[in-house]
Each structure stands twice: as C-alpha cells, then as structure tokens.
Amino acid sequence: MTTSTLQKEEAAPVEEPVLRKPSTRKRLVPYWLLLPGIIWLLVFFALPLVYQASTSVQTGSLEAGFQVTWHFQTYWDAFQEYWPQFVRSLLYAGTATLLCLLLGYPLAYLIAFKAGRWRNLLLVLVIAPFFTSFLIRTLAWKTILADDSLVVDALNALHVLDVTSWIGWTEGDRVLATPMAVVCGLTYNFLPFMILPLYTSLERIDGRLHEAAQDLYASPATTFRKVTFPLSMPGVVSGTLLTFIPASGDYVNAELLGSTDTKMVGNVIQSQFLRVLDYPTAAALSFILMAIVLIMVTVYIRRAGTEDLV
Amino acid sequence: MTDKTAHTGKTTGGGDVRLTGISKSYGSFTAVHPLDLTVPQGSFFALLGASGCGKTTTLRMIAGLEDPSTGTVFLGDKDVTDLPPYKRPVNTVFQSYALFPHMDITENIAFGLRRRGIKSVKKQVDDMLELVQLGDKARHKPHQLSGGQQQRVAVARALINHPQVLLLDEPLGALDLKLRRQMQLELKRIQTEVGITFVHVTHDQEEAMTMADQVAVMNGGRVEQLGAPADLYENPQTTFVANFLGTSNLIEAEVLETGPTSADVLVTAGGGKLRVPGDRCTSAVRQGGKVLVGVRPEKISLAHADDAGSIADGRNRVTGRIADSSFIGVSTQYVVNSPAGAELQVYEQNIERDARLRPGAEVVLHWNPAHTFGLDAAQDIDAGVETVEDAG
Numbered sequence: 001m002t003t004s005t006l007q008k009e010e011a012a013p014v015e016e017p018v019l020r021k022p023s024t025r026k027r028l029v030p031y032w033l034l035l036p037g038i039i040w041l042l043v044f045f046a047l048p049l050v051y052q053a054s055t056s057v058q059t060g061s062l063e064a065g066f067q068v069t070w071h072f073q074t075y076w077d078a079f080q081e082y083w084p085q086f087v088r089s090l091l092y093a094g095t096a097t098l099l100c101l102l103l104g105y106p107l108a109y110l111i112a113f114k115a116g117r118w119r120n121l122l123l124v125l126v127i128a129p130f131f132t133s134f135l136i137r138t139l140a141w142k143t144i145l146a147d148d149s150l151v152v153d154a155l156n157a158l159h160v161l162d163v164t165s166w167i168g169w170t171e172g173d174r175v176l177a178t179p180m181a182v183v184c185g186l187t188y189n190f191l192p193f194m195i196l197p198l199y200t201s202l203e204r205i206d207g208r209l210h211e212a213a214q215d216l217y218a219s220p221a222t223t224f225r226k227v228t229f230p231l232s233m234p235g236v237v238s239g240t241l242l243t244f245i246p247a248s249g250d251y252v253n254a255e256l257l258g259s260t261d262t263k264m265v266g267n268v269i270q271s272q273f274l275r276v277l278d279y280p281t282a283a284a285l286s287f288i289l290m291a292i293v294l295i296m297v298t299v300y301i302r303r304a305g306t307e308d309l310v
Numbered sequence: 311m312t313d314k315t316a317h318t319g320k321t322t323g324g325g326d327v328r329l330t331g332i333s334k335s336y337g338s339f340t341a342v343h344p345l346d347l348t349v350p351q352g353s354f355f356a357l358l359g360a361s362g363c364g365k366t367t368t369l370r371m372i373a374g375l376e377d378p379s380t381g382t383v384f385l386g387d388k389d390v391t392d393l394p395p396y397k398r399p400v401n402t403v404f405q406s407y408a409l410f411p412h413m414d415i416t417e418n419i420a421f422g423l424r425r426r427g428i429k430s431v432k433k434q435v436d437d438m439l440e441l442v443q444l445g446d447k448a449r450h451k452p453h454q455l456s457g458g459q460q461q462r463v464a465v466a467r468a469l470i471n472h473p474q475v476l477l478l479d480e481p482l483g484a485l486d487l488k489l490r491r492q493m494q495l496e497l498k499r500i501q502t503e504v505g506i507t508f509v510h511v512t513h514d515q516e517e518a519m520t521m522a523d524q525v526a527v528m529n530g531g532r533v534e535q536l537g538a539p540a541d542l543y544e545n546p547q548t549t550f551v552a553n554f555l556g557t558s559n560l561i562e563a564e565v566l567e568t569g570p571t572s573a574d575v576l577v578t579a580g581g582g583k584l585r586v587p588g589d590r591c592t593s594a595v596r597q598g599g600k601v602l603v604g605v606r607p608e609k610i611s612l613a614h615a616d617d618a619g620s621i622a623d624g625r626n627r628v629t630g631r632i633a634d635s636s637f638i639g640v641s642t643q644y645v646v647n648s649p650a651g652a653e654l655q656v657y658e659q660n661i662e663r664d665a666r667l668r669p670g671a672e673v674v675l676h677w678n679p680a681h682t683f684g685l686d687a688a689q690d691i692d693a694g695v696e697t698v699e700d701a702g
Contacts, residue, residue: 212408214395216422
C-alpha cells in the first residue's frame, strides 16, 4: 500500500511537470474559515481562563481590592475545606453517568436496530425535553419527587426506599432533598447527551456483522458482547464524557432538588462567587475541578481507547 | 488439511443438503416459490440467476438467516429448519465479507472456534492463513487489506469451522475482473482440497460454469433448470436458460413434419426448412404447431452466398445478410439479418478469414442439425437476455 502510494506521488510530477501552485487567496481560505471560531474561543474561553487564573492567585478583599500576590495557598485551603463536596460531585456525576448508560443504551439500541419507521419519531422524542427550559424541567422533578407524590408512594410501597435509605441515598420515606433526588435530576437532565452519541455509533454498525457473528456460532448475547458492544465503544466514550463532565460541575440539580447535605462543588463555587464574594477561592475551586476532571478523562480515554476503535 | 478434517469428523459424517417445498414470501411478494433441491455432499453447487431471482434468499434459508415460509431444510438426515444460525453446522461467506472491523485477521478467523469453546486456536488459524496465502497479514486489521485479501479472510473465517456446507453469497462480486478470475480458480482449488460442500450464489454465468459441478438456474423465485454446466449449455430447457447461459439464436418456426420419437422434426422458418432432432425438443411437437428453434452462435458456419453450392447436404441452412461484424481476436462475431429471424449471432473462429464477409454481404448460415434444439414456443423468446443494467 504505502510503497505504491509513494510511487504514485513521485510519478505525478513526471507526468505533469508544470504543477500550478494554488493562489495565495486559495491557500488562505482555511484560515479565514477558522477565524470566527478562533476569535470566539479567544474572547470567551482563553481570556476568561487567564483572568480566572490570575484571580485564583490574588489576595485582598472586595473593599480593599484584590492584588496578584501569587498566593497558591488558596488552592490548598480551598481543597482542604471543600474536599467532601468534590468527592460528592464526582460520586453523583459518576452514578448519574452510569444510570444514563444503563437507561440510554437499550433505548439507543432499540432506536438504531428495531424501531424501523418509528426511528425518527423516537429521536425527536429523545430531544423533545429541550424545547422546555432546563430550570422548569428540574423544578418539575420537585413535584414528581415531593413527599406523598405518586412516585414516592409507589417506591415506599415497594420497599425500595427502605433499601435506598439503608445505603444513605434517601432519608426515611422522603426522596426530595436527598442524594437520590439530585442523582435523579442529573440523570434525567443529561440522558439525551448519552443517548444521541450511543445511537450514532450503533446506527453505523453494519447489520451484516450481526449476521456474520451468528453464522459463526455466536448466540445473540455473545454477538452483543463480542461485536455490537465493542463497536459501539466510541459512542459509549463520548456519551459518558458528555454526561460526566457537565454533571460534575452542575449545581442546579443540587440546588433545586437537594439539601445542604447534598451540596456539590458547583454549589460551593456559585456561592463563593455570588454570595461570599471570595473570588480567589471560587477561582481556585474551579481550577481544581477542571484539573480533576481533565486527569480523570485522560485516564479514561487512554484506557477505553487502547483498542484502536474504528 | 485431510488429517484435521478426519479428526474433527465434521465433514465426513455429513450428507446432502436437501430443501423440500421450501418457499419465502414477504407479504404478498413471493421471493422463492416452493422448491425442492438436493445438493450432493462434497459438490460445488451454484445457484445462478439475475438479481432478485431468489437465489440469495434460498441461500439465507440454508444458513438460517431467513425463516422459510413453508418447507423443510435438511442437512444430511437432520431437520435444521427451526435451528437458529448459530446452531447450524453451516458457514457463510458474505457478499461484503462482513469482517469484524475491531478485530485483527487472526481474531476474525478464530471467531467461530472461540465461540465453540476451543482454546488453542493458533495452529488451526496458522494453517488457514497458509491455505489462503495470508500468513504475513495475521495481525493486520481488515481495513488494511485489499478487497481480494479481505475476501480470502472471509473464506478462511468460514472454512476453519469445517462446516458441513459452505455458503458463498456472491463472494466475488466486489472484485475486479482479473482478480475475480483468479479467485474463482482459488476457490475451486480450496474446495477440492477440503472437500466441503460449497453452495455458491452468483449472477455471473461464466463464474457458475467455471466453478460448479452442478448449476441451478433460478428465475422469478423458481429453479428453471438444474444440471451440469455443459448439459445446461448444450440442452437448455427454457428460453431463459438458453439466453441467460451464453447466447442463443432462437427462431420461431412452424412444424411441417414429425417423425418417430428420435427422428428429426422438419420445421419451416422464414421460407427455409430446418431439421431439429426429435429428442432435443422440450415440448411435444405436432404438425402445424409452433416451436422455437435454437442454435448456439459458435455452432454456425458462415459461407458467402456465391459458395452456397459447396455446403454439404443435410445441413440446416438459413440465408441472410451481414448487418454487423466485430473482430475480437480469436473469433469474429457477426450479426446476420435473415427472413428466419433478425439479428442472428454467428461466432467464427479466425482460421482462414474470408474477406468477402463484410457488412452488407449476402451469406448462408449452415450448421449440423444435431446442434439444434427445440423449445416450447409459448415462452417469452427474450427471457433472460442480458440487458445493459444486468451486465454491471
């Protein structure tokens, strides 16, 4: 392969000795196309990031003003004080991601392989919640999970709450203002971000591969384990990233559905910025969260991506 | 190979593939009409037909990938109709190969063995890679291989399981002509070497004839004719087979005289008289009845009208005028218009070329009456004629 391509490339100038150079204008086209995106990133991502970084090493007060003093101690202090919120964020986001995967995979599978002419309708239904505001939908969960609501009564009657209370996810016969409520909200809100990439990668799998696997003595379960699931890994990876990353920084679900005991790091950052007005701590917390997520994601992609996915 | 086949015992105990009354309908559309077919063990069997004739559906019913609407599939004495594909001792080489893109060549080939719980696959995989001459590609991914190499991996992946029957669904369709010819020989060699029953689906009549011991010609969900390639070619039973397998000149004629069973039948077409051996007529002929008289283009000799006197007696003759001629190296192909029929095809070997045989020349076509066959005139005379669309 490689040698023949090389030969062709070498041979080309001989056949066509006068190769016209593309004009300067043509060569610049890609850069012009990149420009809007670069400006956007610069103004709305890079500059704020630098600004935040500088804030995080400042000291002072709102009245006296903040000065850059390279006070890295803020990072350590912030982490020491708020590490339970970090752990909680990662735990909630991880659980929600797992639940999204468990709920979303069968649905994406159904839409990709079994839905037939209902496929487009189902896809529209998956993204239908986006037509309503994120806040309103989360508030609606307050009603769904309210004490003595249909759902909570049913869970109570089925003794599900006994189990969840035992592991500390709910308290007595309450669901609202417990970790479970926050995880439910996160799962609900980020589910479409899991389903869509999963669907895209499942839909791309050639149906004949399933036939080939079955022809080669693989039962439907083995076919899934050895062929379908490995081939859907790109969707699993991007779906979990699209769910986990925003979920770990989320504060709306914990704010609306949780209590003071379910505060996530997002809530802390929000209150440091808007209520306590301790900007350096808020900025430092943001950077710590970013670093943790970056490290986790890198490790995850390294491990999931070793199989040279197609 | 032989010792391995012996100790797995997969191919020895086998038996024929028998389809009895098998059919497949999708709603109101019948893809395959009830058909009975027996594929003898160890044979290279081809299902030949144009696209949409039901040949692939038939193959998929043997594989278990399609449930027959009626009928039974037997492998040897065992009724496998209700067995799912993964429980049938049958493997398929798919049209698009369907190699697993996330596995390397070794894992692709070992897939079937591993599913049956065989742990030490290395020796068998190496043997298979050698059989298909891909030993150096063991650790490549399918997309790194050329079409022909992928095709051989697909064959190896199926063959390693020593199936009772190997099903090939247009496996050479995606290859270019030269590679296709090469792979035909390769597949034939492998089949002879391993002795497994091959059922090969193809729309390429040349491919079917080169490779198969037995060919079933399918048309519109039915088997038109079944037989050895030479038999099908020499004795087509229907106009579809006559036209689909090679080229035939079919002339509409009226029966003048019938003799005793095996004697010649005398017919008239466009004013001339032709003889057809009575035992080569597929339908009962009676005086005054219609019959389609057929003769293959290469059986016909061409003489210039001036030399008509030198043609031996007893040969069938048709006069005409050359409409077109094309020189293709080993032979020259003429198209002749005659009162008996328009656009008759004649292939003349280029031994001694007669310069007078040019478009516009008056000629006499003559051939040995024994090479003539008679078909039922109630059929479509153009059935199975390859159109431009099919040729692709």
